[in-house]
Amino acid sequence: MTDPNLSTPVRRRPGSYLWLCLATSFVAFLGFSFTYFRPMLAGAYPEVSPTVHIHGWTFFLWYLLFPLQAWLVRSRRVALHRTLGYTSVVLAVAMIFTGLIVIGIQMEAANQPDGPPFWQSLGPAIFVTLALFAVFYGLALRYRRNRHLHKRLMLLASTGALGAAGFRVLGQVIGMGPAAGIGGILLPNVIIVAAILIELRRGEGVHPVYRWGLPLSILAEGGMILLTPTPVGQVVSAALGQLGVVLGPLY
Secondary structure (H helix, E strand, C coil): CCCCCCCCCCCCCCCHHHHHHHHHHHHHHHHHHHHHHHHHHCCCCCCCCHHHHHHHHHHHHHHHHHHHHHHHHHCCCHHHHHHHHHHHHHHHHHHHHHHHHHHHHHHHHHCCCCCCHHHHHHHHHHHHHHHHHHHHHHHHHHCCCCHHHHHHHHHHHHHHCCHHHHHHHHHHHHCCCHHHHHHHHHCCHHHHHHHHHHHHHCCCCCCHHHHHHHHHHHHHHHHHHHHCCCHHHHHHHHHHHHHHHHHHHHC
16 A cells, blocks of 8 residues: 555665554544444444444554555565555445445435534535545555655545544544534644654655645645535535435445
8 A cells, every 4th residue: 555666775764654654543543442442342332334334344444454554565575565455445445435325324314404413514524534535545546656656645545534533532532522523624634744744854845745735635624614504515515415315225
């Protein structure tokens, strides 16, 4: 997933990228330890559609694979890295497809007069995080033979999909309300800021991928949060609700 082309000698850098990948995955598992793993182990998790479990476990497997792939590249185990890269394609497709089903179903409910306020206010922004993941991952595949582009696009994709976990982490501090939802969507971008600061400290400057990728993430996420109460946002909400109607039989 992270660096499939190492045919030319590369001076080894400190393992900061691997640590950024580990930090990203740590947030994912920490967030869902509160609302998924602990209740499951205690036998207290409510009965939900199998699609919800499939959706969750494809994300969990992604965040296990992500740092593993970074470690394989750092260890020069490129052949295994490439083989596991095909697994990432399967996971990404499953993540996106099940994500669309779950978001669509929730937005169908949110569009009702007594729908859940959380999804009414943040559903479109949650969809944007899934769209950003798809865009960044697609670009990472396109540039998989350029290690400098590929690994940064993979980090953008993986932090872009952290919104749900970020919400759960922040919710333990300030409560599981809209503020935690907004913060959970936006705060994972701090990991990209950290990546930029590390590279600046090395005198490398801001890489072009981060130069456009970070503003795109913030503008898309923040912009949709602000647009949701407007007529434009309501059109998006209605469209997502219709998506739920279409995909509902798969839920």
